[in-house]
Amino acid sequence: MSGLLHFAEHRLQEAALIFMALVYTKRILWLLKFPAGKERQAPTGSRDTTKRKGILYSWAIVGMPWAMESTRTRFFTYVQFVVFHVGVTAAIALSFIIPYLPGLIENNDTLVRVFQVVIWAACAVGCMRIVRRIVDPYMRAISSPDDYFSLVLLTVWFAFAALSAPNRPDQGEGPLLAYFILTAFFLIYVPFSKISHYLYYPFTRFYFGRSMGHRGVFPIPKSVKPAFREAAAPVQAEATATTSSH
Amino acid sequence: MEAMQRSYKAQKVIDRMAKKLNRQIAGSLAACVHCGMCTESCHYVLANPGDPTYAPAYKADRVRKIFKRHFDWTGRVIPWWVKADSVYTDEELEELKDIAFGKCTNCRRCSLNCPMGVDFAVVNRMTRGLLVHVGIMPKGVAVVSKDQWEIGNQMGVLKEDYLDTIQWMSEELVDTLGDPGAAIPIDKNGCAVMYTINPREVKYDPRTISDAAKIFYAAEESWTMPSEGWDMTNFGLFSGDDELGGAVARRVFEKAAEIRAKCVVMSECGHGYRSTRCEGQNWAGMDVQFEMESSVVTMLRYLRDGRIKVDRSKNTLPVTYHDSCNNARSCGMFEEPRELLGLVAADFREMYPNRAENYCCTGGGGAMSMSEYTPQRLKSAKVKADQLRATGAKVVVTSCHNCVDGLTDLIRHYKLDMKVTQLVNLVADALVVEKRVAVPVPKAVPVAALAGRTILVIDDEPDVRAFLTAVLEDNGAKVVTAADGDEGLALARKEKPDLVTLDISMPGKDGGKVFEAMRRDPDLRSIRVCVITGRPELRKLIYERPVPPPEGYLDKPVSEETLLTNVRKILEVAGDQKAH
CATH class of the missing domain: 1.10.1060 (Fumarate Reductase Iron-sulfur Protein; Chain B, domain 2)
Structure with missing residues (x-):
């Protein structure tokens, strides 16, 4: 292993991690400086729901695709989300395993293959997401340069992570160097980008879940499909001047 | 940039x-x-x-x-x-x-x-x-907010009109049931229930008031309607104005505390329920000692406890239920209205999606008061119209007055063969009322007077003082005038007027300072104040002060008609409060 690769795998990562931890701490303090809204009212809704249940449900909702209409009716998008984030977890894990626990993947082709399949799948999802963000007018309208860059960054990072999974610097240090330099950049860039959303997730979902639990909205009740459904044609609007102008 | x-x-x-x-x-x-x-x-x-x-x-x-x-x-x-x-x-x-x-x-x-x-x-x-x-x-938001700030309810219903309507409904109910005990009580102390409503009921749908009264009567409930703080709707929810939200909620809470009501029951209004039951205490920054519930829950409890009896064969048309966003998505009221509906209607058909996933009536968020957005509102209502039609129901039931208006509008626009109603109407229609021994009840509807008042005009512009004086004196008021804040305060202490019209921008002590000084002075704080200013952007100088807001606010130039209408409204409200 070259000195450069050793530096990238160790000192560079450690420095980037420390930087990220400091910046994240500052970020959390920034968020906490905003006052938390207080709810004085007595609970509403079902007596089975409480603030505590609402918070737990809210945190867990990301693992319950049936709970929200948005994930239930766009199941393929939800699967993409799962694959993508499992890929992120695998690629992060790999960035620790290679420098600190190399024995775990040494002579363990199965585990390496698992890492590679998961991360390549995430890379493929990344490509699909890039295309969707560019092609879909709704996605384009809400996307910022950071949205595109973060997605491209992660997708490229996935590719180098998958290539680095066997940890064979003897067969060429290029992918490993690229992977660890990208990881360090990723760690430094994340707190300033949308990728830091996982830092906010516990906060936003905590407060939303607390409020919705207190008010009996969480867990979200099932939208019951009626047994009787009349097949009806879509309605026609009255031809008024007001609507015809739209 | x-x-x-x-x-x-x-x-x-x-x-x-x-x-x-x-x-x-x-x-x-x-x-x-x-x-x-x-x-x-x-x-x-x-x-x-x-x-x-x-x-x-x-x-x-x-x-x-x-x-x-x-x-x-x-x-x-x-x-x-x-x-x-x-x-x-x-x-x-x-x-x-x-x-x-x-x-x-x-x-x-x-x-x-x-x-x-x-x-x-x-x-x-x-x-x-x-x-x-x-x-x-939007202009509608400004108008409604102004009415709720100044008159005390979002439709500008004067207290005498409110009480007249209650009396009218009360007399009809007494005649229908043949029992003077069915009369609607006002400001009765120590009742189990203080019933609050939406001003829309007074103006456009008084039947919902008499239906509710009929149900309370049948349940033999100890209940009353308040003479003040009866509007549980709150435009602060829609306008995002927490100060307005707090002031409106406080009116209801203070009245309930004053008459020692054990529970404030809110008629079927989604945003009113959310504002009063959930957000009101947060906006007002106060905790309350009484319970609050939707009339849907109250009616269901009466049925569960056997306090009222219904015959659901009286409601035979196929009905569906529309979940109000504020009741359901923001307050978790999903099953109570369905259970109630199942008890009072023979043919209930669920619409889909429902409960927390139901679509908005498209009239929510104050949209019905923003006429400039009506075309896009009605266009977006296509989603709701499709949803309604798919149920095959002839009646859509909702526990929200806003939804009643929004749905009625889209039903008319998309030519659906449906009508909109509320649970209170269905329960009242299905109600089986047993004859009871008649108990006489007193009736009292105070009427405020406009004439014979003393009004202090504080304005640095002589022309304005002359105009206001002429108009007010021509209508019987005794008018005293002051050209600046200090003189105004001195005259207020001396004359103890019924009303002060107050300019904001004046040399020396400006109107904001005069206003706060009056509100902080125990001898002057009960005097009604109507701000009349040529600089509406200075509104914050008044409303941001940590004292109760003025009773009126007018922009210059003010017409004779506007001046008289507002002064009359303010003095009527003041007169009624003094009467109590």
């Missing part, structure tokens, strides 16, 4: 945002990942395919960009990278107004569908509040 001169209002919006941000809102503004999962949950999007400007994330970004530019670090350093941007002109604020008021009903459907827990409805409400604070709002 930073070198651009920022308008006064734009600067105020930014300053105000710093004060209004809490952890929930800051989190919602910072956490959006632009995943687009919320897009199809919005009825505006579904009704306007191909137009991304209706997407919840897009709409939220219009205010998120300001947050990022001024409060979030990446946006402050490299704004273009995260599409952060400030706001500079009043025109930009007007555009923001069209989004916050015209493209969103705050129904919270997108919030429930956001994987990140971004509560766009709360963000949008804050945006509305920021705009209202600088006077940028």
Whole structure:
């Protein structure tokens, strides 16, 4: 292993991690400086729901695709989300395993293959997401340069992570160097980008879940499909001047 | 862009945002990942395919960009990278107004569908509040807010009209039931229930009042309606004005405490229920010692406890139920109305989606009062119209007056063969009332007088003083005048007038200081004040003071008719309060 690769795998990562931890701490303090809204009212809704249940449900909702209409009716998008984030977890894990626990993947082709399949799948999802963000007018309208860059960054990072999974610097240090330099950049860039959303997730979902639990909205009740459904044609609007102008 | 001169209002919006941000809102503004999962949950999007400007994330970004530019670090350093941007002109604020008021009903459907827990409805409400604070709002919002600030209810119903209507309903009910004990009590102390309503019921739908009274009568409930604080609706929820929200809620709470009611029951109004039951205490910053519940829960309890009997064969038309956004998505009322409906209607058909996933009636968020957005509201109502028609029902039931109006409008627009009603009507129709021994009840409807009042006019402009004096004296008032604040305060102490008309911008002690001094003076604080100013932008000088708001607020130039109408309203309200 070259000195450069050793530096990238160790000192560079450690420095980037420390930087990220400091910046994240500052970020959390920034968020906490905003006052938390207080709810004085007595609970509403079902007596089975409480603030505590609402918070737990809210945190867990990301693992319950049936709970929200948005994930239930766009199941393929939800699967993409799962694959993508499992890929992120695998690629992060790999960035620790290679420098600190190399024995775990040494002579363990199965585990390496698992890492590679998961991360390549995430890379493929990344490509699909890039295309969707560019092609879909709704996605384009809400996307910022950071949205595109973060997605491209992660997708490229996935590719180098998958290539680095066997940890064979003897067969060429290029992918490993690229992977660890990208990881360090990723760690430094994340707190300033949308990728830091996982830092906010516990906060936003905590407060939303607390409020919705207190008010009996969480867990979200099932939208019951009626047994009787009349097949009806879509309605026609009255031809008024007001609507015809739209 | 930073070198651009920022308008006064734009600067105020930014300053105000710093004060209004809490952890929930800051989190919602910072956490959006632009995943687009919320897009199809919005009825505006579904009704306007191909137009991304209706997407919840897009709409939220219009205010998120300001947050990022001024409060979030990446946006402050490299704004273009995260599409952060400030706001500079009043025109930009007007555009923001069209989004916050015209493209969103705050129904919270997108919030429930956001994987990140971004509560766009709360963000949008804050945006509305920021705009209202600088006077940028749809005209209807301004009118309704003004009525609720000054008259005490959002439809400007005078106390005498309210009491007349109650009396009318009361007399009809007594005649129908043949029992004087069926009369509607007013301000009865120590009752189990203080029943509060929506002013729409007084103006357009008094039958809901008599239906409720009939149910209370049948249940032999100890109940009363209040003479003040009877409007449980709250336009502060729609306008984002927490101060208004707090003031309105406080009126209800204080009245309930005054007459020692054990429970405040709210008639079927989604936003009223949410405002009074859930948000009111937060806005008012006070805790209450009595219970509060929706009349839906009250009626269901009567049925469960056997206090009333119903015959559901009296309601045979197929009915469906529309969940009000505020009742359901914001207050968790899902099953009670369905259980009640099952007991009083013979043919109930669920619409789909329902409960927390139901679509907005499209008239929510105050949309019915914003006529400039009616075309896009009715266009977006196509989603709701399809949903209604698919049920095959002839009657759509909802526990919300706003929804009644929104649904009625779209039913007419899309020519659906349906009518809209409320649970109280169905329960009253199905009610089996047993004959009871007659008990006489007193009736008292005080009428306020306008004549014989003393009015102090404080204004530095001689022409204005002369005009106001002439108009008021011509109508029987005794008028004293002051040319500046100090003289005004001295005369107020000396004359103890019934009303003070107060200019804001004056040399020496300005109107704001005079107003606060009056409110803080135990001898003067009960005097009614009507601010009359030529500088409406100075409204904050009055309303931001930590004292109760003035009873009236008029912009110059003021016409004779407007002046008299408002003075009369204020004095009538004052007269009635004194009578109690």
